[in-house]
Amino acid sequence: MIAESLMQRLSGIVGPRGLVSRDELQQRSAGVWGPPRTIQAGGLVRPANTDEVAQILKLCAAVGQPVVTHGGLSGVVNGAWANEDELVLSMERMHDIEEIDPIGRTMRAQAGVKLATAQDEASAAGLMLPLDLGARGSATLGGNAATNAGGNQVIRYGMARQSILGLEVVLADGQVLDSMNALLKNNAGYDLKQLFIGTEGTLGVITRLVLRLLPAPVSRETALVAVPDFDAMARLLGWLDQRLGGQLSAFEAIWGNSYKLLTEGRSNLPLPVGHDFYVLVEALGADPATDGERFEAALADALSDGLIRDAAMVKSDPERVALWEIRDDVGRFWNLSPMYMFDVSLPIRSMPAYLAGLEQDLADAWPGAQLFVFGHLGDGNLHLAICAGPADKSGRARVEHFVYAPLGELAGSVSAEHGIGLEKKAYLQFCRTAEEIALMKTLKQTLDPHNVLNPGKVFDLPDTTN
Numbered sequence: 510m511i512a513e514s515l516m517q518r519l520s521g522i523v524g525p526r527g528l529v530s531r532d533e534l535q536q537r538s539a540g541v542w543g544p545p546r547t548i549q550a551g552g553l554v555r556p557a558n559t560d561e562v563a564q565i566l567k568l569c570a571a572v573g574q575p576v577v578t579h580g581g582l583s584g585v586v587n588g589a590w591a592n593e594d595e596l597v598l599s600m601e602r603m604h605d606i607e608e609i610d611p612i613g614r615t616m617r618a619q620a621g622v623k624l625a626t627a628q629d630e631a632s633a634a635g636l637m638l639p640l641d642l643g644a645r646g647s648a649t650l651g652g653n654a655a656t657n658a659g660g661n662q663v664i665r666y667g668m669a670r671q672s673i674l675g676l677e678v679v680l681a682d683g684q685v686l687d688s689m690n691a692l693l694k695n696n697a698g699y700d701l702k703q704l705f706i707g708t709e710g711t712l713g714v715i716t717r718l719v720l721r722l723l724p725a726p727v728s729r730e731t732a733l734v735a736v737p738d739f740d741a742m743a744r745l746l747g748w749l750d751q752r753l754g755g756q757l758s759a760f761e762a763i764w765g766n767s768y769k770l771l772t773e774g775r776s777n778l779p780l781p782v783g784h785d786f787y788v789l790v791e792a793l794g795a796d797p798a799t800d801g802e803r804f805e806a807a808l809a810d811a812l813s814d815g816l817i818r819d820a821a822m823v824k825s826d827p828e829r830v831a832l833w834e835i836r837d838d839v840g841r842f843w844n845l846s847p848m849y850m851f852d853v854s855l856p857i858r859s860m861p862a863y864l865a866g867l868e869q870d871l872a873d874a875w876p877g878a879q880l881f882v883f884g885h886l887g888d889g890n891l892h893l894a895i896c897a898g899p900a901d902k903s904g905r906a907r908v909e910h911f912v913y914a915p916l917g918e919l920a921g922s923v924s925a926e927h928g929i930g931l932e933k934k935a936y937l938q939f940c941r942t943a944e945e946i947a948l949m950k951t952l953k954q955t956l957d958p959h960n961v962l963n964p965g966k967v968f969d970l971p972d973t974t975n
């Protein structure tokens with residue numbers, strides 16, 4: 510529980526509008542993903558600006574109060590989970606886009622801006638924010654930075670890190686670090702923003718960002734293709750990358766049984782169910798007159814070479830939206846029970862053997878186990894949805910072992926894009942060396958000596974209270 514006296518002092522900083530009580534909190538959803546649950550934290554503050562964040566952290570550091578930062582709560586690894594002794598610092602009132610510079614092609618914004626809002630504003634200025642993911646309507650820019658989010662266009666534009674030029678961060682002791690660089694080139698000393706990107710709110714609270722924007726694409730070509738086997742799918746990736754001259758921006762693989770589940774109850778399917786593999790392919794270009802022809806020709810040649818079996822070209826924006834809706838509707842997997850979802854990465858060439866081994870392990874343990882696969886294949890990133898085992902801790906631990914244990918030897922990662930949070934911390938050692946983890950802990954202890962920022966996430970620190 511958080512002491513009433515501390516809540517009153519916090520109220521003095523943020524005012525009554527900025528404070529949410531524990532009772533009210535228990536009506537609030539703890540996240541947009543997975544089975545419904547409510548926030549269990551001891552209290553929630555909603556600062557309106559960086560200065561208030563700084564005052565809150567200064568006070569919390571002084572009394573040793575743990576703080577968990579909340580963005581849009583779309584994270585999927587329990588990185589924003591807070592217990593009753595922890596204070597939530599929500600970025601929900603810090604949602605201003607401060608400036609778009611059309612010449613320098615940058616956006617300056619507060620961390621609580623939703624990704625979809627930032628995308629829309631960039632687009633209204635004739636530019637593009639290339640970061641995109643299914644949770645765009647909930648996720649915030651600060652959350653995207655804190656998780657180094659990736660998503661649908663990483664193959665062409667990279668992860669969030671590639672779109673972030675500068676950050677403003679409040680450190681654990683309340684100091685404000687202004688690193689709001691807006692230059693593309695700035696090699697003056699350490700690039701400190703990188704310490705806070707992908708470190709899941711454990712080293713500082715991100716309050717403002719400078720994002721790099723790109724010219725908006727003028728053409729967008731999208732298709733769903735059916736592919737005969739994994740080998741053809743892997744070759745198609747290289748083929749399209751080469752034939753489209755670098756315009757390939759999405760290569761979203763969907764295994765046949767996943768497509769069947771994702772399309773159940775939908776009408777006018779772009780392609781019928783029954784194929785072994787499907788790929789949603791998208792290319793962004795600058796010349797509508799020739800881009801469409803090049804895209805169609807590349808797919809036609811792939812068809813005659815046997816790399817694809819069938820293709821459905823998107824002819825209108827509503828068709829495109831409907832196609833992406835199928836790909837993004839992965840919340841449907843929660844209709845199965847028990848359901849365990851994973852996000853891993855590994856070299857593309859190792860995927861068939863990895864998946865065959867996993868399927869075998871699951872079938873040996875639980876006949877009738879179901880493995881659904883989809884993901885950003887072009888980035889070596891697979892999402893796995895596994896319906897198997899008992900719906901309890903032991904079932905989860907066994908499924909996790911089957912999924913994660915082989916990844917070390919394959920030079921893979923237990924987290925491609927979602928981070929570690931609470932959910933994967935037991936497995937960090939499967940894909941990071943002891944020296945890497947030791948340096949992570951040194952950084953944490955240096956920047957947050959009293960362990961007040963998102964404690965217990967990513968890894969545990971030795972208990973120093975005795």
Ligand SMILES: Cc1cc2nc3c(=O)[nH]c(=O)nc-3n(C[C@H](O)[C@H](O)[C@H](O)COP(=O)(O)OP(=O)(O)OC[C@H]3O[C@@H](n4cnc5c(N)ncnc54)[C@H](O)[C@@H]3O)c2cc1C
Nearest residue numbers: 580581582583584588643649651652653658659660710715
């Ligand atoms: C349907 C769906 C699809 C998704 N698709 C993708 C995808 O394609 N690619 C991908 O990478 N992710 C994906 N995600 C996961 C999620 O959307 C991302 O991790 C996103 O970046 C989280 O942003 P958020 O604002 O919701 O953060 P939250 O969930 O609120 O927080 C996530 C973590 O960041 C920390 N944090 C949040 N804001 C700040 C801040 N301002 N300063 C410091 N720390 C902060 C939190 O403490 C927590 O540790 C998906 C999620 C869903 C539900």
